[in-house]
Amino acid sequence: MLTRLTRSAVHGLWTSFAVVASLTACSEAVPQLPAVAQNEVILAFGDSLTYGTGAGPQEAYPEVLSALIGRTVIGSGVPGEQTSGALQRLEHALDEHQPKVLLLCLGGNDMLRKVDSSVTEANLRRMVDIARSRGVSVVLIGVPKPALFGGSAEFYERIAEDFGLPLENGVLNDILKDNRFKSDPIHPNAQGYRRLAEAIAELLRKAGAV
Numbered sequence: 001m002l003t004r005l006t007r008s009a010v011h012g013l014w015t016s017f018a019v020v021a022s023l024t025a026c027s028e029a030v031p032q033l034p035a036v037a038q039n040e041v042i043l044a045f046g047d048s049l050t051y052g053t054g055a056g057p058q059e060a061y062p063e064v065l066s067a068l069i070g071r072t073v074i075g076s077g078v079p080g081e082q083t084s085g086a087l088q089r090l091e092h093a094l095d096e097h098q099p100k101v102l103l104l105c106l107g108g109n110d111m112l113r114k115v116d117s118s119v120t121e122a123n124l125r126r127m128v129d130i131a132r133s134r135g136v137s138v139v140l141i142g143v144p145k146p147a148l149f150g151g152s153a154e155f156y157e158r159i160a161e162d163f164g165l166p167l168e169n170g171v172l173n174d175i176l177k178d179n180r181f182k183s184d185p186i187h188p189n190a191q192g193y194r195r196l197a198e199a200i201a202e203l204l205r206k207a208g209a210v
Contacts, residue, residue, distance in 0.1 A: 031164045033137045033209040036100045042066075042073045043099035043136075045090065046106050049143070049172070050077025052193060054183030059190035062103075064197035069210040074099070082109045083123035090127050094134055101209055102131045103200065105141035107153060108186070112146055121155035128163050139203065142169035144176055146186070166207045171199035 036042060044050050044062040052060025052075070062075035076093050078085070083106050094102070104127060110120040124140075131138050140160050142152030152169045160167035172188075174195075175181045181192030188196060204210045 030203065030206040031166050033101060033139075033166065033204075033207040036071050036204075036209050038071065040071070040100040041097055042071055042101045042103060043093060043097050044073055044075050044077070044103040044105070045086070045093060046077045046104070046141075047081040047086070047109055048077060048079035048187060049108065049196075050075055050103075050105050051079050052077070053079050054187035055190040055193050059193055061193040061197040061200070064194050065200055068197055068201040069204060071210060073103075080109055081106070082113065082115065083107060083120050083127075084115075087123050087127055090130055094131065094136060099136055101137045101139060101204075103139050103141060104128070104131075105143065107156075108143040108146075111143070111153065112186075117153060117155060120153075121159065124155070124159055125163075128159065128165070132163070137209070138163070139166045139168070139200070139207070139209075141200070142167060142172065144173040166203050168199055168203050171196055 044065070050060070050062065052063075057063070060075055060077070062073040066073035074097050076097070078089075086106050104124065106124065106127075107120050128138050128140075140156055142156035144151060145153050151173055156167060156169055159165065160169075175188050175192040176186065181188055181195060183189040183192075201210070
């Protein structure tokens with residue numbers, strides 16, 4: 001009886017340790033960001049996915065995200081924009097809004113127009129460099145490749161790993177595979193943008209930003 005109890009107790013202790021270790025590993029998996037104060041700004045920077053094409057102005061993900069996290073989230077999305085154009089306007093946007101965090105969601109239009117992926121990756125890396133040189137933290141949002149089972153382009157993971165960035169790399173792929181959340185083949189509807197906002201809010205919480 002004592003042997004059984006002892007073995008049971010040891011097994012229970014190891015199980016508890018494994019659960020704690022697993023939870024700790026999960027919490028450490030997301031790179032940490034400085035906390036965003038109530039009076040500080042988050043800048044959502046991108047293309048039509050940031051602009052909110054396919055939904056109303058108040059249904060775009062930056063608007064929904066702002067309500068979810070209780071912070072000012074400014075949407076700076078230009079429909080149809082490629083990373084080359086975004087790179088040209090980033091510094092002005094940073095100067096104008098002085099954000100604490102930059103949410104970077106770009107690359108889809110490059111892929112649609114068959115821009116070489118190395119060019120897209122280099123432009124995104126340059127944008128991360130520009131933001132971080134000004135003390136702005138960056139969160140990267142992966143965009144799916146325009147293919148039936150494409151998933152997000154591989155360069156998002158490389159960039160996030162190299163710079164130590166929080167990365168949301170799955171929700172847009174999930175949204176755009178489900179007609180319930182789409183307004184057209186490449187844009188979410190209001191429900192889809194809410195799902196995107198919820199995923200980013202959760203990532204910001206895990207990263208300690210809010």
